[in-house]
Amino acid sequence: MSLPHEAYAGLVSRLVALAIDIAAVALGAAVAVGLAVGGSQMMIRETPGWVGPVVGVAIGLIPVVYFSASWWIVGQTPGGMAMGIAVRQGGGEPLGLARSLLRAVFGLAFAPIWLLGMVLVLVDARRRGLIDVACGTVVVYVPQPHADDLPVSEP
C-alpha cells in the first residue's frame, strides 16, 4: 500500500508524541518506585534488599512493555493517540508482537540513535526515521472521523 506523502507523520508530531510517552513512562516508573519503597516501609517499616533490584528491573521493563504493547495491541502509544499518529508495517498492516518488541528494544537500547535517526524523517519520501527503516515500519496520521460520520446515539 502506498500513501501520499502527507499521510505519513512528520517530525514535529512524532517528537511531541514521544515526549508525551516519555512523561507517561517516567510517571509510571515513579509510581512503581513509590509503591515498592513506600509500601515496604509501611508494611515492614524497612526496605528489604531485594526491593532495589526488583524495582530496577521493573523500571527497565516498563518502557519496553509500554511501547511494545501499545504498538502491538492498538498500533498507538498514548502519545501517539494524543497526536493522532500510529505505527504500521511498510504495507500498512498492524504491527505484530515480534516487530513491536523489536522496535521497542531497538529504540530504547539505542535511544540516542533513535532520536538522531529521526532526522531522516525530513528527507525520506515516506517520512521514515532510522528505526522505521531498520524495523520496516512507517508512522502515519490516523484519519479522524468527522462529526457527521459519528453514529447518533438513540435517546
Next chain:
Amino acid sequence: MTDVTDARLRPDPSAAAPGPTRRSVVVDAVRVPLGLAVLLAERLRADPGVRTPPPVGAMGAFAIGMGDAAVSAARRAAGAAAQRAVALGRRPASSAVWAGRIFLEQPGVARATAPVRRAGSALADRADATVLRGHSVADAARGEALAFLQALAAAGLGWVRVEVLPTIIDDLVTDPKVRELAVEQAHGALSDAAQEVRHRSAGADARLEARVHRLFGMIARHEPSS
C-alpha cells in the same frame, strides 16, 4: 386649583411614609391595598421606554386631577351661567343688587348672615384640606405598599434560597442525564482541543520539512498516491 406642592412640603405627621429599608412592616388593611393600587396605576401608566416610574402617585394624581377638573368645570359652568344671567338681567339685577347690598349692609342683616358666610368659607377650607390629606395618604400608602412588597420579595427569595435551590441542585447533580451531558461536553472539549493540536502539529510537520528542503535545495521525492 389646589397647590399640591404645599401639601408635599407640609406632610401630615400622622401619615408619614416608612423608609424603604424598614423591615418590620405592619400591614395596614386599607393603606397597603391602596398603595398597591397606586403602584399598579404607576406601572400601567409608565412609559415602556422610560425605566423610572412617574414621580407623582398616579392614583392620587388621578383623584386630585379629577377633583380639580370637576371644580374647574363647575366654576367655569357656574361662571358662564352667572355671566349669562348677569348679562340678561344686569340692569334689573343691578337694581336688585343695589337694593340687596343696601339691605345686607344694614347692621342687623350683616350680623344675621355672618354665620352663613363663615360656614361657607370653612367648608371650602375643609375641602382643600381633604384634597391635601388624600394626596398625603396616597403617598404614604404607596410607600407602605412598596415596603410591604420588598419585605414580601425578600422573604420569598430567602425561602427559595433555603428550600428550593438546594433541592434543584441536588436533583441536577444526581440526574444521570445531566451527568451524561456534562461528560459529553467535557469529552467534546477535550476532543476539540486534541484535534486542534493534531492539526497544528501536522502543519508544523509540513512547514519544517519544506524549510529543510529549501535550505538544502532538495526536491521533494514524494511517492505517487495510490
